[in-house]
Each structure stands twice: as C-alpha cells, then as structure tokens.
Amino acid sequence: MIAIERKLMNIKIKTYYLATEDIRKGDVQAHLIGYTHSLIPKSSLRRFDTIQFDLRKDENELLMEMNKATRRQIKSALDRGFTHVIVDNPTDQELMDFQEFYNRFAKDKGTHTFNSYHMQSMKLLREQNALMLTYMQDKDKNILSYRIYMTDGIVALNLYSATHFRIVDDRELKKIMSQANRLLIWKTMLWYKEKGQLVYDMGGLTDDENIRKFKLGFGGKIVQVYSGYEPQSMIGNIIMKVRDLKLKLLKGLV
Structure with a gap:
C-alpha cells in the first residue's frame, strides 16, 4: 500500500493506492480519504473488475x-x-x-x-x-x-x-x-x-x-477492486455532495 497527501485550496486529501486493510475514519487527519484499487469491499466506494497476473509463474x-x-x-x-x-x-x-x-x-x-x-x-x-x-x-x-x-x-x-x-x-x-x-x-x-x-x-x-x-x-x-472517496469532516461531506450533484448534472439526472 502507498499513500500520498496533498492540499487543494486548504482541503487536505489523503489517497491510498492498493489498500489491503481498512483505513478507519478518524485515524487519518484529512478532509477526504481517497482509495485507488483497494482490495477492501466498502459500500461507499465504486466497485469494478480489474485483471491481475501472478508474476511468480x-x-x-x-x-x-x-x-x-x-x-x-x-x-x-x-x-x-x-x-x-x-x-x-x-x-x-x-x-x-x-x-x-x-x-x-x-x-x-x-x-x-x-x-x-x-x-x-x-x-x-x-x-x-x-x-x-x-x-x-x-x-x-x-x-x-x-x-x-x-x-x-x-x-x-x-x-x-x-x-x-x-x-x-x-x-x-x-x-x-x-x-x-x-x-x-x-x-x-x-x-x-x-x-x-x-x-x-x-x-x-x-x-x-x-x-x-x-x-x-x-x-x-x-479481481474485484474498489475506488473512490470518503469524507472525514463537515467540509469533506460538503465536497462530496457538490461532487455528486455535478455528476448528476452531467448525466442529466437533475
């Protein structure tokens, strides 16, 4: 697992790549926790299929x-x-x-x-x-x-x-x-x-x-993997709501 941190307009985002364990809310000081290709099933994240190869062969x-x-x-x-x-x-x-x-x-x-x-x-x-x-x-x-x-x-x-x-x-x-x-x-x-x-x-x-x-x-x-973001604060919740609204507008659902 690799983690990176950044600030975007004073909004702190911490992103985990290839997570093999759950990152519990409150354990990370950030407004948003991001996941890329996590192996941990979470209903808040988008699930999709990936294809992997065993390099021990x-x-x-x-x-x-x-x-x-x-x-x-x-x-x-x-x-x-x-x-x-x-x-x-x-x-x-x-x-x-x-x-x-x-x-x-x-x-x-x-x-x-x-x-x-x-x-x-x-x-x-x-x-x-x-x-x-x-x-x-x-x-x-x-x-x-x-x-x-x-x-x-x-x-x-x-x-x-x-x-x-x-x-x-x-x-x-x-x-x-x-x-x-x-x-x-x-x-x-x-x-x-x-x-x-x-x-x-x-x-x-x-x-x-x-x-x-x-x-x-x-x-x-x-293999099934999971990606997306989870809010950690009130600001994080607002960001996610705005993001979801934008996606709905793009899809013509609003």
Whole structure:
C-alpha cells in the first residue's frame, strides 16, 4: 500500500493506492480519504473488475495463458525490432512529454485528460520511488505506445496508457501500433517480474467491449477492486455532495 497527501485550496486529501486493510475514519487527519484499487469491499466506494497476473509463474506459463492472437501480435512486434524504454522515477519534463501524448489520445477518445491534479499525483508517487514510465518506439525513435505504472513493492499497477491508434488513418500503421502496445505490456510485465514484484495489474476492465477483449486476451485473473472517496469532516461531506450533484448534472439526472 502507498499513500500520498496533498492540499487543494486548504482541503487536505489523503489517497491510498492498493489498500489491503481498512483505513478507519478518524485515524487519518484529512478532509477526504481517497482509495485507488483497494482490495477492501466498502459500500461507499465504486466497485469494478480489474485483471491481475501472478508474476511468480514462469515466463512460458504467462505466455501460454494468452490467447493465440495476442501471442501472434507479440511475436510480430518482436520481429519489427521495436525498442522498449523504461524510465524509473521520470523527470518533470518526461512526465510533461507523456501528458502531451496522452491528452492528444484522450481528446480523440473523448475521455478525461491528464490534468494538473493527475500530474501532482504522479510527482507525489515519484517522491516515494513508486512511479515508472515506459514506452515502445520504432527504429526512427517514434513513440508508438506509452504507459505509467505505480508499485507498492508487491503489485505493479498500470495507471495510464495511451496510443494514437484512433488518430491515424493508415491501416499498416494501426497494425504496427497495436503490436507495439501488446509488446509493451508483455515486456513491462517481465521487467516487473525480474524486479521481484508478485502481481501485475493491467487496470480496470471497462464496459468498452474492444478494451475488455484486448485485456482478456492476455489471460490473468479477474479481481474485484474498489475506488473512490470518503469524507472525514463537515467540509469533506460538503465536497462530496457538490461532487455528486455535478455528476448528476452531467448525466442529466437533475
């Protein structure tokens, strides 16, 4: 488990990543307690499925858990001579480079961008030597796929991933990017295995059937995890009520 603290307009937020034990209210001096990928069931948090891989298994066993299509894509990517780059504790500039790449992807996909709040979270994780950035590039050093991970020394969790697959029109380039992305996951999984991590967590399984199919193609085990916030004070309660109202307005429920 890793915890980070921050203040936002004098509102203190403490966020726990990969919690394996309950954080009792009153034990933490903060207006809000945040949970990311907690294994502790709580009705106040959002429950969702993630997919995890046991890195104690040998390389061949992990490979054979994948479906044939995924193994074939990885083999094709290996034949292309891509370069896998690992950046432990990335610099501010390296994080900004990722931010620019990711936000182009997010804009096209219509999802949330990587904003200043997320950037601060990454820097706080970096301070605890818990952050890693990685990417796959072609022979011309063009970045094809990017990912950011955090780890508590036991579980390596994929926090963000991005490719420009949707942006390009060229069919062959789309295929190359798809192969590079799969190889990036595989190479990173093996890197964490070599570092002695026990679990590789690919991140949440969404309702998007294409993303779900993509992730399940690697094998692994589906695990339920919990994320969200719990108020610790009157201010925290007000913040959560305002947040819930905004979400309802966005969904047209008010």
